[in-house]
Amino acid sequence: MGLVIGVVCVALLGLVTVVGVVASQEKAAAATTDGGEGLQGVPEEYLTWILKADADCAEPEMTPALLAAQLYQESGFNADSTSSAGAQGPAQFTPDTWATWGRDSDGNGTASPTDIGDAVIAQGHFMCSLIKQAKSSSYPGDVRALALAGYNAGWGAVERFQGVPPKSYSGGQTYNYVQAIMANMARFQGPGLLQVSGHGAGPDALRKAATRLGTPYSWGGGGPGGPSTGFCDGTNGYLNGKCAASSTVGFDCSGLTQYAYWPAVKLPRTAAEQYGSTSDHPVSRTDLQPGDLLFWAHGSSIYHVALYAGDGNILEAPRTGENVKLASITSAMPAGDYYGATRP
Structure with a gap:
C-alpha cells in the first residue's frame, strides 16, 4: 500500500466524543492528569x-x-x-x-x-x-x-x-x-482521569502523554521538549480566519506522540513518518495495548496519529481549537479513515 510521507495531522470538521473529561464552562476548569495526581x-x-x-x-x-x-x-x-x-x-x-x-x-x-x-x-x-x-x-x-x-x-x-x-x-x-x-x-486535587498500569515503552509513553491533557492543539507544535508554538501552512493552523498556531503553545497529533515516546523511542516528527518507522510492528485492532500508535488516512495519505489509552479510547491532540484529550476510537476521526496500528 502506498504511503505519503511528511503529512502532519490536518484539521478536520466534526465532533469528538470525549470520554471522562468534564470541562467547566466557567474559567475554573476541572482538568486532571493520570495516576490520581489530578487537578x-x-x-x-x-x-x-x-x-x-x-x-x-x-x-x-x-x-x-x-x-x-x-x-x-x-x-x-x-x-x-x-x-x-x-x-x-x-x-x-x-x-x-x-x-x-x-x-x-x-x-x-x-x-x-x-x-x-x-x-x-x-x-x-x-x-x-x-x-x-x-x-x-x-x-x-x-x-x-x-x-x-x-x-x-x-x-x-x-x-x-x-x-x-x-x-x-x-x-x-x-x-x-x-x-x-x-x-x-x-x-x-482532582481524581485521576487515566489510570495507566504496567511499564515498558507503551505504558510509559501513555503515562507521559497523559500529563499533557488539556494542552491546546497547535498545528506543527510540540516535540521532544514539550509543547511549543506551531505555524500555519496556508490551509492548516487557522481558527476563525486567523493563524492560531503561531501564537498557541501546544501540540499537534504527531508532536504529542513524539514527545510521549522520547527518548526511549525517538519517533520522527510527522504522523506519516511515524507510521513508516513503526510499520514493521503492526498491531490488529483486537490486540491493542496501552501506548500503541493508531493512524488515520485519506487513501494512503496518513493525517492523524494517536495513542491507545485502553477500553476503546485514545489519547490525542485532535485539531485546531481543541485540546489534548481522551476520545473514543470509533468517533475521534471518521471510521472509514482508520488506517491501522503499530507498536513502537
Missing part, C-alpha cells in the same frame, strides 16, 4: 502551564495540586498581583529571584513574572530545585513543606532552623504560608 478548580489559563511545570520535574513529591495551592496562596491566581516587598505576578517573584529563574517560557519574546506561562514554569523549576535540596538536606519533616519554606523565606532560613521556621520566626509568616498550602492541596 481541579484552577483557572483555565493556568492549566497547561501547571501541568507542564509538573511534568518538567522528575521529583515525585512535585504534583500539580502542590503548584496550584502555592499559586493560590501567593496571588489567588492574579497575574497582576504585587506586594510591598516588590514581588510580582501570580507566583510572586522578587526581582532578584526572577533574575535567576525567569525565562520566556511562553515564547512571546519577553520573560516577565506577570506572564502566566513564564511565572508558573519558573515557579515549578524553582520548587523542583528546592525539593531536591530538601531531600538531600536530611532535615526532618515533609520535603514539600521544606521546599515551600525555602520558596517563601529563602533556603538560608530553612538551614538556620534545620527545618520549617517556627511560628516565632518573622511573625509566623513562613510557618503559616507552609501550613496553608499543605492544607489547601486537597482543594485542587
Whole structure:
C-alpha cells in the first residue's frame, strides 16, 4: 500500500466524543492528569502551564495540586498581583529571584513574572530545585513543606532552623504560608482521569502523554521538549480566519506522540513518518495495548496519529481549537479513515 510521507495531522470538521473529561464552562476548569495526581478548580489559563511545570520535574513529591495551592496562596491566581516587598505576578517573584529563574517560557519574546506561562514554569523549576535540596538536606519533616519554606523565606532560613521556621520566626509568616498550602492541596486535587498500569515503552509513553491533557492543539507544535508554538501552512493552523498556531503553545497529533515516546523511542516528527518507522510492528485492532500508535488516512495519505489509552479510547491532540484529550476510537476521526496500528 502506498504511503505519503511528511503529512502532519490536518484539521478536520466534526465532533469528538470525549470520554471522562468534564470541562467547566466557567474559567475554573476541572482538568486532571493520570495516576490520581489530578487537578481541579484552577483557572483555565493556568492549566497547561501547571501541568507542564509538573511534568518538567522528575521529583515525585512535585504534583500539580502542590503548584496550584502555592499559586493560590501567593496571588489567588492574579497575574497582576504585587506586594510591598516588590514581588510580582501570580507566583510572586522578587526581582532578584526572577533574575535567576525567569525565562520566556511562553515564547512571546519577553520573560516577565506577570506572564502566566513564564511565572508558573519558573515557579515549578524553582520548587523542583528546592525539593531536591530538601531531600538531600536530611532535615526532618515533609520535603514539600521544606521546599515551600525555602520558596517563601529563602533556603538560608530553612538551614538556620534545620527545618520549617517556627511560628516565632518573622511573625509566623513562613510557618503559616507552609501550613496553608499543605492544607489547601486537597482543594485542587482532582481524581485521576487515566489510570495507566504496567511499564515498558507503551505504558510509559501513555503515562507521559497523559500529563499533557488539556494542552491546546497547535498545528506543527510540540516535540521532544514539550509543547511549543506551531505555524500555519496556508490551509492548516487557522481558527476563525486567523493563524492560531503561531501564537498557541501546544501540540499537534504527531508532536504529542513524539514527545510521549522520547527518548526511549525517538519517533520522527510527522504522523506519516511515524507510521513508516513503526510499520514493521503492526498491531490488529483486537490486540491493542496501552501506548500503541493508531493512524488515520485519506487513501494512503496518513493525517492523524494517536495513542491507545485502553477500553476503546485514545489519547490525542485532535485539531485546531481543541485540546489534548481522551476520545473514543470509533468517533475521534471518521471510521472509514482508520488506517491501522503499530507498536513502537
